[in-house]
Amino acid sequence: MLMNKDATAAQRGYSVLVDDPGFLLARVNARQLSVVGEALRPLGLRPRSYTILRLAATNDPPMQRDLAHVLELDPSQVVTLVDDLQRAGLVERHQSEIDRRSNVIVATDLGKARLVEAASVVTEAHSTVFAVLDTAEKDALHDALRRITLAEWEEEE
Numbered sequence: 001m002l003m004n005k006d007a008t009a010a011q012r013g014y015s016v017l018v019d020d021p022g023f024l025l026a027r028v029n030a031r032q033l034s035v036v037g038e039a040l041r042p043l044g045l046r047p048r049s050y051t052i053l054r055l056a057a058t059n060d061p062p063m064q065r066d067l068a069h070v071l072e073l074d075p076s077q078v079v080t081l082v083d084d085l086q087r088a089g090l091v092e093r094h095q096s097e098i099d100r101r102s103n104v105i106v107a108t109d110l111g112k113a114r115l116v117e118a119a120s121v122v123t124e125a126h127s128t129v130f131a132v133l134d135t136a137e138k139d140a141l142h143d144a145l146r147r148i149t150l151a152e153w154e155e156e157e
Contacts, residue, residue: 032129039125043118044088048073049081050118056091057107057115063096064103090114 017023036047045053051071055062064082068075082105085091090111093103107115130138 028129032126035129036122036125039121040118043114043121045114045118048077049085050115050122052078052081052105053085053090053107053111053115053118056085056105057112061104061106063099064093064105067105085111 017027033047036050040046040050048071052062052067055067055070062070064078065075067073067078067082071078073081082091082093085105086093089108091105091107094106096102096104130141133141
């Protein structure tokens with residue numbers, strides 16, 4: 001059956017994919033990354049660098065080697081992301097007191113200020129992506145995703 005090239009995905013028969021939670025998660029994640037990426041671009045950040053900056057601004061900043069595992073990235077990708085953040089003056093590498101072979105990634109004052117701006121635009125971007133959900137649905141989705149992630153992390157320990 002020939003379909004009009006302007007037909008929606010549902011009209012083309014792709015709606016069978018809405019029964020696949022893996023596809024749905026990947027699809028929503030791709031949309032979220034796109035919208036958040038566009039929102040962060042004027043601040044010189046990308047979604048992954050924003051995540052690293054968030055962790056670096058905590059009271060317990062991460063060791064660089066741990067970022068690859070937490071973000072499920074190749075260590076070389078983390079090096080590039082941290083290098084970019086460091087060149088922008090947003091983070092610094094400090095030698096770990098626990099393991100002198102490792103670096104702790106710490107947000108600078110500029111990084112903390114940029115994070116405040118970035119968090120605001122990310123919140124707005126998420127509002128756009130999840131606009132079709134009411135507050136209870138957003139809370140339930142967030143809770144379910146949190147539980148899945150925390151369960152995975154607990155299995156790793």
